[in-house]
Amino acid sequence: MVAIDDGSRDVAPLKDKSIAWHWELMFTRPLHQTDDLIEQHRLLTRVAELADHGRIRPTVTRTLTPITPETLREAHALVETGRTVGKVVVHDRAE
DSSP states (O other), rough: EEOOOOOOOOHHHHHHHTOOEEEEOHHHHHHHHTTOOOOOOHHHHHHHHHTTTSSOOOEEEEEOOSSSSSHHHHHHHHHHTOOOEEEEESSOOOO
């Protein structure tokens, strides 16, 4: 399993099933000021190009509009369930 998150998950239950969990932190290079920091720029530029050409798409599964206290609470409640797949977007206008 692979996760791109803050690394705060309890993965101990996976151990006895021999399931490997791997993290990817998007900002490792900037956080640690690595010698290959320019690679972060190259990676983000390439991802932007792929998105601009429709080769990759975000995993938006729910869009809430407009931005109000109610929609923000709804979005937060959805994510708090721990069952949300994809991204919940709160937007100022319908797309």
